[in-house]
Amino acid sequence: MSTFSAIRIDKADKGTSAAYTDFDEADLMDGDVMVRIAYSTVNYKDGLAITGKSPVVRRFPMIPGIDFSGVVESSTNPSFKPGDSVVMTGWGMGETHLGAYAQKARVKGDWLVPLPPGLSLSDAMTVGTAGFTAMLCLQALEAHGCKPSDGPAIVTGAAGGVGSVAVSLLKKAGWHVIASTGRPEEADYLKAIGADEIIDRKELSEPGRPLGKERWAAGIDTVGSHTLANLIAQTKYAGAVAACGLAQGMDLPSSVAPFILRGVCLLGIDSVMCPKDKRITAWARLARDLDKSALAAMTTHVPFNEVMNVARDIVEGKVRGRVVVDIG
Ligand code: NDP
Numbered sequence: 001m002s003t004f005s006a007i008r009i010d011k012a013d014k015g016t017s018a019a020y021t022d023f024d025e026a027d028l029m030d031g032d033v034m035v036r037i038a039y040s041t042v043n044y045k046d047g048l049a050i051t052g053k054s055p056v057v058r059r060f061p062m063i064p065g066i067d068f069s070g071v072v073e074s075s076t077n078p079s080f081k082p083g084d085s086v087v088m089t090g091w092g093m094g095e096t097h098l099g100a101y102a103q104k105a106r107v108k109g110d111w112l113v114p115l116p117p118g119l120s121l122s123d124a125m126t127v128g129t130a131g132f133t134a135m136l137c138l139q140a141l142e143a144h145g146c147k148p149s150d151g152p153a154i155v156t157g158a159a160g161g162v163g164s165v166a167v168s169l170l171k172k173a174g175w176h177v178i179a180s181t182g183r184p185e186e187a188d189y190l191k192a193i194g195a196d197e198i199i200d201r202k203e204l205s206e207p208g209r210p211l212g213k214e215r216w217a218a219g220i221d222t223v224g225s226h227t228l229a230n231l232i233a234q235t236k237y238a239g240a241v242a243a244c245g246l247a248q249g250m251d252l253p254s255s256v257a258p259f260i261l262r263g264v265c266l267l268g269i270d271s272v273m274c275p276k277d278k279r280i281t282a283w284a285r286l287a288r289d290l291d292k293s294a295l296a297a298m299t300t301h302v303p304f305n306e307v308m309n310v311a312r313d314i315v316e317g318k319v320r321g322r323v324v325v326d327i328g
Contacts, residue, residue, distance in 0.1 A: 001026070006102035007307060009049065009062040016052040016060075018308065023063065029098050031106035032077040035086060037070040039125035040100040042302075042310045042323040043161060044247065049094055050311035058096050065100030065307075066093050068327070069115065069124040077109025085115035087283065089129040090272035101307055103327060113279050116287035125324045126299045127286050130161030133271040135282040137162075137220040137242035138169050140267040144240045148174040151217035151236050155179055156204065156227050157247050158195065159186040164321040166220040168194045168294040169286075178216060180204055180227075186320060193294040193321075204230040205248060210257040218242075225249030233257070235264045244269040247317070298322050 006023035009016050028034075048054040049064040057064065067089040072080050080086065091111040093099045098106075115124055141153075153170045157163040158179035170177045171194025179195035180203070181187075187198045204227045214236040221228045222245030231241050232254055243266060258264040274282075298321030302310055306325075313319050 004103035005304065006063045007050070007065070009057050009060065009064055011060045016057065018050045018052075018064065020305070023102060025104060028104070028106040031108050033075045033080050033107055033109045033112060034073045035068070035070040035088070035105050035107065035112075036073050036328070037068045037100060037103055037105055038121045038328045039070075040065045040068045040325040040327055041125045041128035041130070041161075042307060042314055042319070042325060043067070043129050044245070044314055045129075046094065047311040047314035050308060051315055053315055056095055062094065063098040063100070063102045064094045065102070066090065066095070067125065067129045068100035068105060069121040070105070071121075073104070075109060080109050080112065085121055086112040087115055087124045088112055089132050090274065092272065101304070101325070101327075110276065113276070113283050116283045118287040122324060123292075123295060126295050126322050127165065127290065128161070128322060128324075129271055130322060131165035131286060131290070132279070132282055133244050133269060134162050134165035134169055134220065135286050136269050136271055136274065136278070137166060137244055138173060139282060139285075140242045140269060141218045141220070141240055142173075144265060144267060146218040146240055148176070150239065152176040152178050152197075152215070153218040153220070154216045154231065155220045155222075156201065156231065157181075157222035157245060158190055159183050159320050160222060160247065160317075161319070161322050162222045162245060163220075164193055164298040165290070166222075168291055168298070169289060170194065170220070172289050172291060175218070182317070183320075189297065189320065192297050194291075201227065207253065208233055210255040211261065214262075221245065223248040225251050226253060228252055229254035232264055232266060235262070238263045240265040240267055242267045242269050244271070299324055301326055
């Protein structure tokens with residue numbers, strides 16, 4: 001028997017339970033590439049999986065963890081050979097496929113992205129699912145035709161993982177960035193990573209009017225619910241909002257008014273099933289555009305044995321920026 005350290009989630013009498021364990025390599029799921037994991041991260045979804053707060057896990061037992069960077073140990077996939085550095089996000093990892101909070105993972109080579117030149121294995125997980133999603137949001141806004149000369153861009157949940165990278169990427173792309181946060185004490189942090197203005201998230205989180213004053217030309221929303229409704233209602237004529245998250249709620253108590261009277265567009269963003277060509281383009285731009293000092297400012301490193309504590313913190317909105325887990 002060959003075992004490695006992992007976090008394992010099982011069904012319990014009430015909900016689910018999560019614990020560190022020795023996992024048997026023979027129990028890994030099908031895949032054509034075996035990877036020795038170097039780094040993972042803690043995303044909001046990982047917090048939900050470990051705490052059992054939402055039914056993220058759909059197979060038991062499960063190893064949680066939705067993203068990793070690592071080095072290929074063995075492969076029968078012609079695109080990868082032992083020693084290759086790779087990045088993995090989504091595709092149901094940590095939900096339906098055994099995930100990243102482990103020293104090893106067996107996955108489909110089609111899911112992997114070669115580590116882009118310019119990023120270390122650790123940088124890649126500072127970006128992780130959160131940063132990759134932020135880039136998909138920015139690219140969707142750009143594809144829609146949004147540009148910095150149209151007006152400011154707003155980011156909600158700005159001090160969180162997706163939010164922090166979104167602030168930094170929008171700034172780098174030339175936008176005047178408004179950061180919405182419930183943590184005014186993080187104002188200096190947000191300014192250091194690229195925010196030009198900070199607003200209190202309370203301005204957006206309560207029920208609002210169907211149409212408000214036009215305040216921004218573009219938005220990246222990680223929060224959903226009333227916040228997203230207000231974001232759309234205050235978007236300038238022909239602007240767009242990229243919606244990727246639900247930290248406030250899954251509902252969208254909005255009206256059609258911004259769509260039919262202002263031509264505002266709502267762009268849905270999913271990182272999990274995103275096709276491979278789009279992934280490679282997004283990662284190449286992340287490697288090129290992400291400011292390394294902003295990346296360092298938004299990152300906390302934790303050892304593997306701290307993951308459960310951070311998972312609890314992230315669902316309570318207590319985590320700032322990105323948390324990289326040193327697995328190796
Ligand atoms: P984080 O917890 O790091 O960030 C979420 C942020 O949202 C918090 O830091 C906080 O920011 C804000 N927030 C939390 N609770 C509330 C609330 N009740 N009302 C308003 N704002 C709140 O999570 P991630 O950045 O990892 O993920 C953000 C969201 O994006 C999650 O919902 C996640 O599921 C989703 N996501 C979706 C993906 C996709 O493919 N579509 C991929 C990755 C993430 P602040 O303190 O600044 O107010």
